[in-house]
Amino acid sequence: MLAIFWAAQHLPKCYAKSPVTKPGWRTRLFCQLNHKRGLPLAQTPLFCLRCHGKHVNWLHRLAERLRLDKLTLRQIMMLVVVLGIVGPALILGYVLLHDRYSQEVDLRVRRPMTNYAEMLAQSSSGPLWSFDHAIGSQIVDSVMKNTEVVSIVIEADNHEKFVSHEIPSRRVGDLLREQRPIFYANSQIGTVKIEVSAGLIKQGILLDFFKLVAALVLQVALSVGLILMLLERRMVRPIMHLRLSAAKLASGRLDEAVTVRRQDELGKLAQDLDSMRISLGTTLTERDQLNASLEQRVQERTQALQASNEELSSTLDQLQASQRALVQKEKLASLGALVSGVAHELNTPLGVSVTIASSFQDQNKALEEAIAHGLTRSALNSFHERYVNGTALLVQNLQRAATLVTRFKQVSTDRASEQRRKFQLKDVVEEVIFINAPSFDKTPHKITLDIGEGLAFDSYPGPLGQVITNLIQNAFVHAFDPHTSGTLHISARSPVMGAIQIKVHDNGKGIPGSDIQHIFDPFFTTKLGQGGSGLGLNIVYNIVTATLGGDIVVDSQVGSGTTFTMVLPNTAPERRRKGSPARA
Incomplete structure (x- = not known):
């Protein structure tokens, strides 16, 4: 158990x-x-x-x-009672009965068996010596009358049985054996063996054990009955009452007091449970009041937040509109500067052409007068030489003006309409530099190109030219100190199929680390109040990432110059995507 x-x-x-x-x-x-x-x-x-x-x-x-x-509490108590009573009683009873069994066996079996063996060894020496089986059988039968003797065997020294008697029905329970030598005239002539059963003693001991078990069962039944009756009245009923009270508390019924009129542990538990009920009710009341106050505060905060959000949305719309206006203004300013430069550049060839035309007019009048008074050959040759030289110079200047107008028309059309077409990168870059040459030539800086043939795009040349122009102007304004000359190098290659990498590198003073994280942010400039708007590089980033579908990063070290690297797809995406400034 x-x-x-x-x-x-x-x-x-x-x-x-x-x-x-x-x-x-x-x-x-x-x-x-x-x-x-x-x-x-x-x-x-x-x-x-x-x-x-x-x-x-x-x-x-x-x-x-x-x-x-x-197990339930009743079952545990019953188990404890049964184990507490039956267990020790069974163990003690087993020990006592085992000790009694040992004593009974020693007293009623082992000692008589020893006496029987000694008696048989002495009394059977004569019959064994004389081989008188009748007397030997009488001696053995007299001992077999004891109901506990199972068998007796008398053997000669050659192991031949002299007398043997056994009752198999007595062979039950534990068997004890004893053997003695038989002497005649101080010589061993045989052996006597005897077996004795302790079954009757064991049966008596088992009967006493069963009586003990019956008494224990009766005792346990009475004890369990009394304990269950006391347990039901003193523990189970109060615990069930406390359980029902706890269930009411769990369901939110805090108006019913928990009462167990006792002074023991269960009574103190009931008092603590009732104190918890009161404290819980107070806490819930305070929580409800706090929730009501919190809901009112949340409503007030929500209304204030909605008003703030509306105000912020309005302010954001205004800021976005202002930013778009500033960006458009920046583009128009750039285009205006381009127009001003082209107009200035056109002024020279057109002025020369006007001068040559006026000279031709004066020479024609002189020729007419010479013809009227008599034209000499030398005068005709001189007029022809001046006419040929003037015509060549006039054609040269008019062709330069026509080229300027053609390229300006292409650049202005591309920027104004952002028309998509196929073009060569080298042609677009050269057109940008040629159109902006009047403003670029005013600086002491030099622009070098390393753009191979065959780098073709199916994209937007106008926005790409705007990017190149802004990067060149940004370098001329920010990369070089006044009264110093620098070099701007523009290179391009195709590192992978379907993309072209464009680098714009200057050997200027570089960008500090604290500024490089913000150069693509709108309105960020280090020339505030000195002509800088802070939108040039932001426009570059938006065009590269949104219109051209590429990426741009910047790498710079103070004193070693700055490199802007763009990776653009050969074929621009159909739909424009919005990007946020990347940090290099």
Whole structure:
């Protein structure tokens, strides 16, 4: 019983669920308690249940039912009473009965058996010497009258049986054996063997044990009845009342007091539970008041937040509109500067052409007068030479003006309409530099190109030219100190199929690390109040990432110059995407 109860509390539950779990020492011990034959562990029914689930072992079912976490309070008390009374009583009774059994066996079996053996050894020496079987049989029969003697065997020294008598029906219970040598004239002539049964003594002891068990059962029944009656009145009913009170508290019914009019532990528990009820009611009331106040504050904050959001949305719309206006203004200013430069550049060839035309007009009048008074050959040759030279110079200047107008028309059309077309990168860059040459030539800086043939785009040449122009102007304004000359190098190559990498590098003073993180932000400039708007590089970033579908990064070290690297797809995306400034 104790072994079953111990196994029920300590055997892991996972063994009954997992078919592959290796049994631990508790499982092996439990199997050994269940199977005393010493079979291999894999052959025991319990192990088969644990690992394979082939059949159910009654001992395992009993152990599962005796788990303390599945028992009620009444069952635990009954189990404690039974184990507390029956266990010690059985152990003590077993010890006492075993001691009594040993004493009875020693007194009623072992000592008489020794006396019988001594008597038979002395009394059977004469008949054995003379081979008188009748007298030997009479001696043996007289001893066999004792109901506890099972068998007597007298053998000669050559192991030949002289007399043998056995009653098989007496061979029950424990058997005790005794053997004595038979001497005649100081010589051993044989041996006597006797077997005595202790079965009758054992039966008497078992009868007393059953009486003890019956008395224990009666005692346990009376004890359990009394204990259950006291337990029901003193523990179970108050606990059930406390349980119902706790359930009411859990359901929110805090208006009913918890009352158990007792001064023991359960009464104190009831008082604590009632104090908890009062404290919980106070807490809930305060919580409701706080929730009501919090809801009102939330509504007020929500209204204030909505008003702030509306104000912020309006301000953001205004800022975005202002930014768009400034960007458009910046583009128009750039285009105006371009127009001003082109107009200035056109002024020279057109002025020269006007001068040549006026000279031709004056020479024509002189020629007419010479013809009227008589034209000499030398005068005609001189007029022809001046006419040929003037015509060549006039054609040269008019062609330059026509080229300026054509390129300006292409650039202005591309920028104004952002028309998509196929073009060569080298042509666009050269057109940008040519158109902006009047403003670029005013600076001491030099622009070099390293752009190979065959770098073609299916994209937007106007926005790309705007990017090149802004990067050149940004370098001329910010990269070089006044009264110093610098070099701006523009290179391009195709590192991978379908994309072209464009680098704009200057050998200027570089960008500090604190500024490089913000150069693409709108309105960020280091020339505030000196002509800088802070939109040039922001426009560059938006055009590269949104219109051209590429990426741009900047790498700069103070004193070593700055490099802007753009990677653009040969074919621009159909839809424009919005980007946020990247940090290099």
